[in-house]
Every structure is written in structure tokens, then in C-alpha cells.
């Protein structure tokens with residue numbers, strides 16, 4: 294296993310280009326199961342999670358090639374309807390093969406994804422939605438078995454205890470494209486990645502309206518065709534790079550972004566003292582004067598993303614004053630607190646809140662990544678800490694950040710990989 298070693302204290306400067314969105318490419322790849330025709334997906338990020346989804350598609354009877362950011366998908370004659378535990382358990386997004394497989398093959402057997410370090414993460418909303426389209430669902434030996442001779446459009450309310458669900462919206466929307474009649478999803482997730490999936494489905498011939506809003510309407514069609522699509526930029530990678538600029542008091546121009554996807558984050562960074570210069574598809578990020586403590590609450594889109602919570606905590610840990618960070622999506626997503634404290638941060642957890650008292654300096658220490666975004670938080674902390682910092686278990690980072698070391702090195706960071 295590899296670890297990342299970082300020598301902190303360098304102001305990062307220069308330009309960096311953001312890769313395609315992880316959370317958009319995964320359901321879009323799953324959507325190719327809705328057709329027998331070939332599909333081409335561009336701007337796909339080379340990530341461990343992308344490869345996992347390609348393996349799942351192959352196991353379900355697709356040919357899947359990935360070359361220089363382009364995925365080519367075509368069908369073999371052997372469609373399989375069982376998504377195996379070994380693959381699904383490594384990545385929760387795999388569960389969104391359920392909707393398209395059921396719609397296309399009339400049956401699907403998909404392993405339950407299980408919990409993960411950031412919380413219990415149930416799939417009740419996925420199952421409720423698919424059931425209301427008329428599927429017969431049973432759960433047996435860790436697998437969900439869904440059957441339906443045909444799916445029937447319906448009114449589906451997808452609000453849960455913590456708000457809307459991104460992948461449940463994806464799953465139900467995909468299933469509904471081939472259902473008979475009209476489906477209305479209420480309390481649908483509004484994330485740009487859901488809207489990107491809808492755009493791809495529309496290119497495949499689906500009839501969808503209202504994506505990007507809490508009410509999505511889908512008029513079922515008989516069949517879908519192959520399509521080409523370019524994945525939107527990864528707003529979480531863009532946000533992480535913005536924080537790299539601020540935490541190192543550097544000056545970074547981040548290219549290939551969609552400004553409109555970053556509203557809540559930019560608003561908070563502005564409050565924290567950032568100077569934000571916007572051009573067509575890039576943003577220049579640096580510090581105006583000094584950093585200010587801020588309070589942040591994570592919420593479903595367009596609120597502040599939970600996937601940026603750990604990274605903003607790194608920034609606040611070296612910002613004078615007290616910041617309160619409240620996690621409303623995954624109340625247990627605080628594994629990074631103890632690791633940041635090992636580097637000298639002063640953070641106290643109180644239920645879904647983290648109270649952060651900014652310190653003058655973090656110090657490098659061996660720390661352990663617990664999940665994808667916590668890894669990014671520890672890398673950011675390492676960029677500003679004194680001495681050497683090493684982050685182990687970086688396979689988490691490889692799940693969601695394409696070439697992160699090369700990109701940071703290109704901005705002047707001293708960061709390299711070593712065997713543990």
C-alpha cells in the first residue's frame with residue numbers, strides 16, 4: 294500500500310485543470326445498461342471508482358473500454374442480471390445499476406451496498422421508489438431481487454430524514470425512462486450530477502423535464518438508443534483546489550469549472566476572506582487579506598456540499614477564531630477530526646457539530662485517511678503544516694481525485710508517494 298508524503302509550507306501558484314465529475318460519470322455509465330446500442334462517454338475521470346463501474350458493466354454483459362478520458366460501451370450477447378457483492382460492496386454508487394437493469398431486463402439482482410465509514414447509508418428510498426413503479430422487491434441473503442414484467446409510471450416522493458437522495462433519484466429516474474406512462478419524482482435531488490445524468494438520458498431518447506429542480510417528470514418511452522456525452526467538471530475537485538489556494542496563501546487559477554455549480558462554496562469562501570476572480574470557465578482564487586472564521590452547515594444542493602465539509606474544516610483549523618461546522622447529511626462524517634487534532638488542530642465534536650478553534654500552525658504527523666473526502670482534508674492540512682506529513686491509506690483518495698499528486702506538484706507542492 295502507498296502513502297503520500299507532503300512537506301508543507303509552500304504557497305501554491307499556477308493553473309490547474311479540473312477533471313470530469315466522479316459523481317456524474319458513475320450513474321451515467323450505469324445508464325448505458327438501458328440500451329443495447331453503443332455509447333461514448335467523454336471527459337471521464339481515470340479513477341478507481343470509474344474502473345469499478347466498468348468492471349460491473351463487464352460483469353453484466355457489456356464491453357467497456359477506457360482510453361484517454363473516453364469510455365466506449367457496447368453490448369455482448371450475454372446480458373447478466375446479477376451485480377455481485379464483491380464489486381458492489383466496494384462502491385455504493387454501484388447500487389444504481391438496479392433501476393436500469395430492472396427496466397431493461399425485467400429483473401435485477403443487486404447486492405446491498407452495506408454501510409461505510411461515513412455512516413449507515415440505507416437504501417430504503419431507492420427501494421421505495423422502484424417499488425412504487427410496480428416492481429416486486431425481495432431482500433434475501435444480502436441481495437435485492439427486483440422483478441417486473443413492465444414498470445408503470447407513478448407519483449414518487451423521495452424525501453428522507455436527511456433530505457433528498459442523489460443516487461435514489463438517479464435510480465428511480467433511470468427506471469422510469471422505460472416505464473409505461475408518466476412518473477413524477479417529488480423531493481428529487483437537485484445536484485448538477487443528477488441533471489447531467491438526465492441530459493445523457495435525454496440524448497438516449499428519454500423524455501425528462503424538471504431535472505435540476507425538486508420535481509422531475511418522466512414520460513416513459515419504449516426503448517432508448519445509444520448516445521455520446523461529455524461529463525461535467527467535478528465541482529468537488531474544483532472546490533478542493535480553491536481551498537488549496539487559500540490554505541497555502543497561494544494564487545491558483547482553476548480551469549474547466551462551472552461557476553454556477555459552486556455557488557454555496559464561493560459564498561462561504563468570500564465570507565472567509567477569499568478574492569474570487571471569475572472568467573468564462575475558470576476561477577482565480579487567492580486570499581484578499583486575512584482569513585476569517587465562518588460557520589458552515591452542509592445541506593443538499595444548492596446548499597453547502599457535505600463532500601466539502603472535511604476540506605473546509607482543514608481551512609478553519611488554521612483560521613483565527615471559532616468556526617462551527619454542522620453536518621446535516623451524514624451526522625457521523627467526522628472521522629477526520631481526530632486526525633486533524635493529531636496534527637495540532639483544536640476541534641471538538643458535539644453531535645452533528647464540530648467546533649473549530651483556529652491554531653497558528655499545524656505540525657506534520659503520520660495520519661490515516663478514513664474515506665475519500667477525509668483524505669483530501671488531510672492532504673490540505675499537510676500542505677500548510679510544518680515539517681513532514683504522511684497520509685496513509687491513500688487508495689481512498691484514488692477513488693475520487695484524478696492525478697491529485699501531479700496536479701498539486703504542478704502548483705509547486707512538495708508531495709510524493711512512498712511504499713508503507
Ligand code: UD1
Nearest residue numbers: 316386414415416417418419453455457458459460622623
Ligand atoms: C451521493 C454522492 C456522495 C455525496 C452524497 C450526498 C455519488 C456517487 N455519491 O451519495 O458523494 O456525499 O450524495 O450529497 O453521487 N439516505 C436514506 N435512504 C436512502 C438513501 C439515502 O436515508 O435510501 C440518506 C443518506 O444516509 C444520507 C442522505 O440520505 O443521510 C443523503 O444521501 P444520498 O444523497 O443518497 O447519498 P448518495 O446518493 O449515496
